[in-house]
Amino acid sequence: MNNPILVLPRVLLPLLAAGLLGGCGAVAGARALVGMDPRPVKPDWTTLAIAAADDANTNSALAVDVVLVKDKAVLDSLAAMSAAKYFAARTELQRTFPEAFTVLAVEITPGQVIQLDERRFARERVWAALAYANYANPGEHRERLLLTSRGYVLQLNAQGFVASDIKPGAAR
Numbered sequence: 001m002n003n004p005i006l007v008l009p010r011v012l013l014p015l016l017a018a019g020l021l022g023g024c025g026a027v028a029g030a031r032a033l034v035g036m037d038p039r040p041v042k043p044d045w046t047t048l049a050i051a052a053a054d055d056a057n058t059n060s061a062l063a064v065d066v067v068l069v070k071d072k073a074v075l076d077s078l079a080a081m082s083a084a085k086y087f088a089a090r091t092e093l094q095r096t097f098p099e100a101f102t103v104l105a106v107e108i109t110p111g112q113v114i115q116l117d118e119r120r121f122a123r124e125r126v127w128a129a130l131a132y133a134n135y136a137n138p139g140e141h142r143e144r145l146l147l148t149s150r151g152y153v154l155q156l157n158a159q160g161f162v163a164s165d166i167k168p169g170a171a172r
Contacts, residue, residue, distance in 0.1 A: 040070060040125040047151035047166065048104075048116040056110045056156040063087065063134040064106045064154065066116070066145070068126040071100035075128050083132040083141035102126075108156065133161045 050064055065086070069075045074097055078086065086093075094103070104120050121129075129145040131152075137159055145152055149165035 040127050041147055042123065042125055043068070043121055043129060043145075043147045045121065045145075045147075045149060045151040046118065048118075048121065048154075049113060049152070050106055050108055050116070050154045050156065051113045052108045052110050052156040053158065054111045055158040056108075057133075057135050058137075058158065059110050060136060061107055061109045062156060064108060064156070065090070065132045065134075066104040066106075066121070066154075067130045067132065068102040068104070068121060068124045069100070069128045069130065070102065070124070070126050071097065072127050074100040078130055079128070079142075079144065081132075081142070082139070083134055084138070086132045086142070087134045131161075131163055135160065 048066065052062060056062055067078060067086075069078060074093075078093075078101070081089070090103070093101075102121075102124055104116060106114055106116070108114055126147065129147060131143045131145055131154055133141045133154070133156060135141050139160055141160060143154075143161070143163040145163055146165065150168060151166040153164050153166065155162045155164065
């Protein structure tokens with residue numbers, strides 16, 4: 001019969017080691033070796049709406065792109081771009097990296113509300129989603145959209161926009 005006092009350290013030591021290693025890259029490396037590395041996922045969104053205020057973009061039409069990023073190598077570059085830089089480089093980026101991201105492009109006028117069809121994003125497996133609004137005035141005009149949210153409303157205002165995620169139980 002095993003002595004409970006001697007068995008306890010043999011059980012607790014691996015648990016303690018796992019807890020200490022959890023903060024370093026050793027666990028992530030081991031997870032990758034056995035195929036448990038994070039993978040691209042489908043957005044959990046059930047809705048994605050874009051609403052332009054009456055005075056949005058100084059009363060001018062506005063291009064809005066929701067970019068679904070499928071390549072981690074491209075993500076850092078896109079996430080660092082302002083909307084002006086993104087829109088200036090969009091065609092070249094799509095030509096250079098045709099499989100790296102999907103663009104849901106919309107042109108919206110002040111006072112308009114557009115509901116994107118869920119079929120446009122529901123099947124995509126992505127690492128991240130970014131929204132860019134091509135405002136006439138300078139600024140970042142970029143938001144990261146969490147894939148785990150129920151959905152988003154992009155509210156385009158006079159000088160910038162806000163991405164509001166839809167909370168469970170919220171009225172639509």
